[in-house]
Amino acid sequence: MSDRFFYRANIRLKLFYAMLALIVALIAAINGAGHYIFNRDFLGYLNEQAQQRMEDMVPRLEQAYREHGSWDFIRDNPRAWFELMKPAIVEHNGAARSAGPTFTASDLTGATLRFSLLDASRRPVIGYPNVGPDARLRPLLQDDVIIGWVAQTPFESVIGALDLRFQQSQFAAQIIIAVVAVMLAAFLVVRISGVLTRPLTRVARATHRLASGDYAIRVEVESGDEVGMLAQDFNQLAMTLERNEKLRREFMADVSHELRTPLAILNGQLEALEDGVLQPDAQTLRSLKSEVEHLNKLVGDLYDLSLADAGALTYRRADIDLAPLLRDSAALYSDRFSQRGMRLSCELPASMPVHGDAARLQQLLSNLFENSLRYTDAGGRLQVHAHLQQQHWHLVFDDSEPGVPPEVMARLFERFFRVEASRNRASGGAGLGLAICRRIVDAHQGTIGASASPLGGLRVVVVLPARLEDERGSA
Incomplete structure (x- = not known):
């Protein structure tokens, strides 16, 4: 019962009990x-x-x-x-x-x-x-x-009246000291608890407001001790929650927008077919199929991104050669690059052995080629080259203008982020490709980054661990 009462007591009472016991x-x-x-x-x-x-x-x-x-x-x-x-x-x-x-x-x-x-x-x-x-x-x-x-006869105990008076005076002095000590303890507890509980009370009140959804709340940091560190951590937590809430709202808005647009086009075209405005010819069917593919890709990207965030995206790793995957991806996109008057060139080594998931790495390469194809001006070019450095393959994508402002370079791998919000759907994607690329590269213990390209556009560098020959032999 006493332990329960002690744990339910506030900090001021706990300090008083502790000092009184001492x-x-x-x-x-x-x-x-x-x-x-x-x-x-x-x-x-x-x-x-x-x-x-x-x-x-x-x-x-x-x-x-x-x-x-x-x-x-x-x-x-x-x-x-x-x-x-x-x-x-x-x-x-x-x-x-x-x-x-x-x-x-x-x-x-x-x-x-x-x-x-x-x-x-x-x-x-x-x-x-x-x-x-x-x-x-x-x-x-x-x-x-x-x-x-x-x-x-030796002295063995205090037996005289003078001795007893001495003992009694000592006992009385100890009682007085105890009373003074208790009063001093109460005074110190009031002062110390005031210093400690005021910032803790502010943090507690701010926590209640934070739990109710007020992510803009902040606590003033008045000291550099543990209580001050708690206030700093609370402010950091509040900023993180505020940023996450903002990203969540933006994410929901972007998802609804990206889904609404192809659905609206599909609905309009279907209504036009019903009203006889459009004829169910090959061109109309291709347009409908294009919107369905766009919608299917968007839903697939969202699904992959959600699995990657939850750590549930499956990877079937094996010893593979990355060079053929690069050449195959370049061959698949060569016609689309030619249609826009863009030049695509690849300088690759004969072999690029890695240990990874071939399907996910193919998805990574497709997203990088798609990104350059969508955001590079017609008549531009894309250069892809790779080299081995410190037991890591460095895969570099350099495209031509337009460039990316340096202040937004670090945000390119955020979901739904696009440099120009005004880009239409014909030239820009949903802003999920590079976010998925980062998840795939992270899962392969690699890194991905962006910087200005010497060609005037964007340079994307993917670094993946190389599989050495002696590792393959020992396997």
């Missing part, structure tokens, strides 16, 4: 460390002071026994006992010693209250009565004979 853990660690250090170091310090005080008492007790001959003078005489426990004062010249009222650290810690005097048989004489087995014993000697013992 503060509690730190206070617990400090308290535990303080208790450990108190028991180990402070109590050890008290016992060391008491041990030193006991060593100072030994000579005085031995001297007192020598003067009185027994311990009877001190039995039930606390005054004499405390007099002997007083520390000796050493004069500046170091010559005389005497007991004095000076207090030492052991007096302040209460160590003298834990001393005991035992006789030679270890029976209590005076002092701390509860001498346990853990007491430290120091023998008192006279002529190498044990005359008694001094016992010091």
